[in-house]
Amino acid sequence: MSPPETRTKPSQTLLRQTCPAGRISRSITTRDDVEILDISNYIPFFLSSINNALSRGASAIYREQFGIGITEWRAISMLAIEPEITAARICEVVNLDKAAASRALATLDQMGYLGSVKSEKDPRKRRWWLNDKGYELHASIIRIALAREETLIEGVDPHDLEAGIRAMRVMMKNVRNM
Structure with a gap:
């Protein structure tokens, strides 16, 4: 052709x-x-472009400073929000695929940031949580993540920001129907 x-x-x-x-x-x-x-x-272009730029930048910072990438950070943030959850729950909330979540949890576990327990019903499944070292890492990274968010929204009118957040919440619900 x-x-x-x-x-x-x-x-x-x-x-x-x-x-x-x-x-x-x-x-x-x-x-x-x-x-x-x-x-x-085109809204999907903006969402994708912003997400890609944010993820790339965050991953570079987190790798340089802490030896982890954005996928590990997403897992850490979910474990801080909901301790003792499965990889499947992390996938459900932050839209990671199962393999990426499993790799991130394995990496974080090897680095000594997590605790876990096998399920009595299915030994292949684990419930994960942050240990003290994991919470220290979370505390360090969250300051950077929040500072990056402040830079991202700088200059956006607060009313526009609230409207944008409301719209994105609706889009999150809608994307599940696609």
């Missing part, structure tokens, strides 16, 4: 599609009768 022909000045038209509530749901640009996304108005 040969690549599409490249034109020096494509004709572009911006189309707006409206969802039932009347809000503009996305922008589509057409170029030579081909619909393409206008990423300047």
Whole structure:
């Protein structure tokens, strides 16, 4: 299959599609009768781009300072919120896949940050918690995470921020139906 022909000045038209509530749901640009996304108005692009940049930056900092990455931090933060939980529960709340959660817990366990107990019903399953060393690590990282959050939201009107958080909560519920 040969690549599409490249034109020096494509004709572009911006189309707006409206969802039932009347809000503009996305922008589509057409170029030579081909619909393409206008990423300047496409919500999944923004969410993905922001998340990728945040995760990459956080992972670099946490690896350099503490020897762990963002996946381990997500597991640590969940274990601080809900001690004595399974890997499956971590996956459910922070949307990690099971293999990533298991690797993160194994890494943290090897590093001496966790305690665990096998399930009596299924010895393959464990309940995990942070030990004292794990809580010390959590205390160090949470200060960095909160400072990064402050930088992220700097300049955002508090009312806009609250509206954005409400919208993201609805999107979290909706994504489970996709």
